[in-house]
Amino acid sequence: MNGVLTPRDEGELAALVREARGPLALGGGFTRGLTPEGTPVSTAGLSGIVLHEPGALTLVARAGTPVAEVERVLAGAGQRLAFEPMDLRPLLGTEGEPTLGGVIATNGSGPRRVQAGAARDVVLGLRFVDGTGTVVSNGGRVMKNVTGLDLARLLAGSHGTLGVITEVALKVLPAPEATLTLAFGGHDPAKAVACLSAALGSPFEVAGAAHDAEAGVTRLRLEGFAQAVAVRAERLAKLLKAWGAAEVLEGPGPWAAIRDVTDFAGRAGDVWRLSVRPSAMGQALALAGGAQRIDWGGGRAWVLVPEGTDLRGRLGAFGARAVLVRAAPETRAALGTFPPETPAVAMLSHRLRQRFDPRGLFNPGLMEARAA
Amino acid sequence: MDMPAPSPAILARKGAIVDRLRLVLPPGGVIDDPAETRAYECDALTAYRCPPLCVVLPTSTAEVSAVLRLCHEEGVPVVPRGAGTSLAGGSLPTEDAVVLGVARMTEVLETSFEDRFIRVQTGRTNLSVSMEVEADGFFYAPDPSSQLACAIAGNIAMNSGGAHCLKYGVTTNNLLGVTMVLMDGTVVELGGPEGEALGLDLLAVVCGSEGQLGVVTEATLRILPRPEGARPVMIAFDRNETAGECVSAVIRAGLVPVAIEFMDRPCIVACEAFAKAGYPDCEALLIVEVEGSEAEIADQLQRITAIARTFQPLEIREARDSAEAARIWLGRKSAFGAMGQMADYICLDGTIPVSALAPVLTRIEELADGYGLKVANVFHAGDGNMHPLILFDANSADGLHKAESLGADILRLCVEMGGCLTGEHGVGVEKRDLMTDQYRPEDLEAQMRVKDAFDPEWLLNPAKVFPLQVSESRRRAA
Numbered sequence: 001m002n003g004v005l006t007p008r009d010e011g012e013l014a015a016l017v018r019e020a021r022g023p024l025a026l027g028g029g030f031t032r033g034l035t036p037e038g039t040p041v042s043t044a045g046l047s048g049i050v051l052h053e054p055g056a057l058t059l060v061a062r063a064g065t066p067v068a069e070v071e072r073v074l075a076g077a078g079q080r081l082a083f084e085p086m087d088l089r090p091l092l093g094t095e096g097e098p099t100l101g102g103v104i105a106t107n108g109s110g111p112r113r114v115q116a117g118a119a120r121d122v123v124l125g126l127r128f129v130d131g132t133g134t135v136v137s138n139g140g141r142v143m144k145n146v147t148g149l150d151l152a153r154l155l156a157g158s159h160g161t162l163g164v165i166t167e168v169a170l171k172v173l174p175a176p177e178a179t180l181t182l183a184f185g186g187h188d189p190a191k192a193v194a195c196l197s198a199a200l201g202s203p204f205e206v207a208g209a210a211h212d213a214e215a216g217v218t219r220l221r222l223e224g225f226a227q228a229v230a231v232r233a234e235r236l237a238k239l240l241k242a243w244g245a246a247e248v249l250e251g252p253g254p255w256a257a258i259r260d261v262t263d264f265a266g267r268a269g270d271v272w273r274l275s276v277r278p279s280a281m282g283q284a285l286a287l288a289g290g291a292q293r294i295d296w297g298g299g300r301a302w303v304l305v306p307e308g309t310d311l312r313g314r315l316g317a318f319g320a321r322a323v324l325v326r327a328a329p330e331t332r333a334a335l336g337t338f339p340p341e342t343p344a345v346a347m348l349s350h351r352l353r354q355r356f357d358p359r360g361l362f363n364p365g366l367m368e369a370r371a372a
Numbered sequence: 373m374d375m376p377a378p379s380p381a382i383l384a385r386k387g388a389i390v391d392r393l394r395l396v397l398p399p400g401g402v403i404d405d406p407a408e409t410r411a412y413e414c415d416a417l418t419a420y421r422c423p424p425l426c427v428v429l430p431t432s433t434a435e436v437s438a439v440l441r442l443c444h445e446e447g448v449p450v451v452p453r454g455a456g457t458s459l460a461g462g463s464l465p466t467e468d469a470v471v472l473g474v475a476r477m478t479e480v481l482e483t484s485f486e487d488r489f490i491r492v493q494t495g496r497t498n499l500s501v502s503m504e505v506e507a508d509g510f511f512y513a514p515d516p517s518s519q520l521a522c523a524i525a526g527n528i529a530m531n532s533g534g535a536h537c538l539k540y541g542v543t544t545n546n547l548l549g550v551t552m553v554l555m556d557g558t559v560v561e562l563g564g565p566e567g568e569a570l571g572l573d574l575l576a577v578v579c580g581s582e583g584q585l586g587v588v589t590e591a592t593l594r595i596l597p598r599p600e601g602a603r604p605v606m607i608a609f610d611r612n613e614t615a616g617e618c619v620s621a622v623i624r625a626g627l628v629p630v631a632i633e634f635m636d637r638p639c640i641v642a643c644e645a646f647a648k649a650g651y652p653d654c655e656a657l658l659i660v661e662v663e664g665s666e667a668e669i670a671d672q673l674q675r676i677t678a679i680a681r682t683f684q685p686l687e688i689r690e691a692r693d694s695a696e697a698a699r700i701w702l703g704r705k706s707a708f709g710a711m712g713q714m715a716d717y718i719c720l721d722g723t724i725p726v727s728a729l730a731p732v733l734t735r736i737e738e739l740a741d742g743y744g745l746k747v748a749n750v751f752h753a754g755d756g757n758m759h760p761l762i763l764f765d766a767n768s769a770d771g772l773h774k775a776e777s778l779g780a781d782i783l784r785l786c787v788e789m790g791g792c793l794t795g796e797h798g799v800g801v802e803k804r805d806l807m808t809d810q811y812r813p814e815d816l817e818a819q820m821r822v823k824d825a826f827d828p829e830w831l832l833n834p835a836k837v838f839p840l841q842v843s844e845s846r847r848r849a850a
């Protein structure tokens with residue numbers, strides 16, 4: 001991306017916002033293929049890990065710190081970001097370096113969300129610059145904190161529209177000693193989701209539950225101490241014998257590809273993601289058509305449809321749960337990235353944006369339609 | 373505790389307001405007899421009391437909406453109330469406020485084991501939610517120690533935790549959606565069984581907002597499969613520092629126990645005298661609990677005791693059966709009762725980074741000596757959530773005042789060491805005036821902007837969370 005402004009610290013960023021005379025397109029590495037109008041501003045210059053305390057499961061890092069660097073440092077202490085941040089570059093054909101701030105600002109969470117929660121769940125606190133150029137701090141670095149309103153989690157997933165995140169404090173978790181995948185074949189989405197639900201309703205701590213609707217493969221991931229994982233796999237396979245014999249795969253398995261939806265990389269068409277309750281996913285996908293990948297135990301699906309398809313129109317009531325992930329700019333302009341909200345939610349969201357970004361500088365038009 | 377002066381105009385209109393409220397609620401839904409409203413003059417922070425204008429007990433979201441629309445029209449403040457178990461004065465009334473209690477809203481609305489959620493009216497108690505799904509092998513994870521009595525409404529308002537947060541998180545991590553009524557009566561649905569916000573995550577800021585943003589009437593809660601079993605090990609040390617180091621070492625080794633509880637000597641002595649759990653004579657005690665199948669429990673306990681041994685503990689006591697497990701927990705679970713027998717006490721809940729444990733305990737003792745008071749410490753060590761219990765004599769003239777001053781000093785210490793004022797009890801009125809010790813004016817300003825967006829007239833749960841001088845211009849303008 002050309003002409004990107006990259007302030008070197010929080011103070012510079014705050015000054016830039018104060019002095020801005022028009023919209024700012026905020027990003028970290030700009031790997032998500034979202035290009036709101038305005039002068040591009042990257043937080044990549046605000047980089048570095050501020051604190052990592054393995055004994056307290058705590059990491060504090062500046063927003064522009066590459067996700068890869070965070071993961072490397074954590075791995076050095078046998079830890080990781082449990083929410084499994086995605087790398088969408090292959091799917092979206094983008095370049096750039098995914099940043100921690102970008103992951104938090106978009107609440108980007110991978111398959112382990114079913115067990116360890118989403119990105120927003122591990123946020124302990126953060127700092128951000130609001131639309132007036134004021135630096136705000138919220139939360140802290142401790143595991144339990146109910147002091148005041150939880151702006152930190154509100155900022156997570158706000159796609160920069162309430163403020164530019166400059167630093168985040170996260171709860172991290174130990175990396176497992178062993179990983180193992182159980183795979184079942186030959187089920188349609190509804191049957192596959194029933195299998196995933198049965199697994200997630202068991203006490204065996206399933207840490208990944210996905211289904212490839214093209215290949216007809218249903219996968220479950222177990223993680224932990226080697227001995228425990230082996231025992232749980234055996235008992236889980238027994239519990240799920242109605243879905244056939246399980247193939248067992250030791251090691252990391254295909255979960256990075258599932259996380260990043262690399263199956264749809266390089267294939268023509270638009271990519272959408274759906275978020276519906278698992279018991280309704282079969283029905284939603286029957287309406288959706290296209291090529292399908294299911295994750296989060298049936299709570300999320302990725303759908304590849306011909307370019308320009310109005311998937312929300314096709315989905316009926318489920319259309320309100322569909323986000324456009326990859327499409328040509330004209331399609332994005334016509335259909336919008338995010339689904340419409342109920343009037344009450346839209347009203348509250350609009351009031352919040354007005355108060356946090358009164359001049360409408362931050363990623364305008366990305367999450368809410370601009371006033372005519 | 374400073375509270376704003378009640379509005380004489382509202383007090384003068386009390387009769388008319390009560391009459392109007394009676395029209396929108398079923399018989400018995402409005403309480404205005406001073407003898408009966410007295411039951412609502414305080415919550416579990418009993419040091420502060422004020423009878424409200426009246427109390428309303430609606431039975432549905434529609435009734436809550438009607439009440440709020442009416443109060444909004446009349447310009448009457450509303451204090452939402454769950455079960456009244458707040459330790460922070462979260463539902464302390466003002467004289468000109470209507471207390472809106474959700475105690476009559478206890479229905480289970482929907483349960484799905486396939487989608488792993490339960491939807492309830494928020495007057496339902498925390499424990500009864502778990503009991504509802506227990507037979508099917510599920511439970512609701514947040515378990516504040518008041519779980520027998522406390523309501524889901526209050527859990528959401530305070531983002532309640534419990535002893536098992538290290539593994540399962542707090543309310544915000546287990547709350548999927550709410551039905552909430554805004555002060556003007558608008559009903560809004562936030563989140564849902566899908567559990568993912570596609571727009572702004574408004575649910576995130578509603579959870580823990582202490583009744584400042586709306587009245588939550590229904591909640592969709594995540595339910596989890598119950599672990600096959602759980603078992604504790606008790607480890608005794610001759611120094612607080614060593615116990616703290618042991619906690620860090622266990623976590624660094626990749627173990628995430630479901631609970632790590634810490635007790636210091638004054639607490640151990642009191643619990644032992646009260647419950648006779650057979651605790652050893654030591655400076656610090658850890659109770660570490662792990663979950664899973666029998667084999668997994670044995671494996672994890674073996675790893676934990678191996679780590680603990682490197683710190684030369686005075687004793688390691690593994691529970692071999694459920695009777696021994698219960699005995700280990702007996703003392704810890706009776707800590708508050710034990711303290712209550714000895715003296716009056718204030719329970720704090722500041723949180724600190726686990727690494728600051730030992731210096732904080734030393735400093736707390738020094739601060740307490742300065743006031744001539746005793747402090748016993750019992751807390752969730754895995755997540756740094758302390759519960760110092762300040763013992764005092766409520767019958768002495770300045771007993772409460774001295775204890776509160778020491779409490780404020782201890783909470784400031786928590787903030788200074790990188791922690792916070794409250795880990796799970798909430799700010800309420802109790803810690804309201806300490807907020808400026810943790811947050812700068814611009815940080816509080818940002819939080820108040822959220823309040824402005826949801827409750828522009830500042831009528832909901834007045835005089836809580838934000839120091840009065842900080843919110844004064846907004847309250848006056850509204």
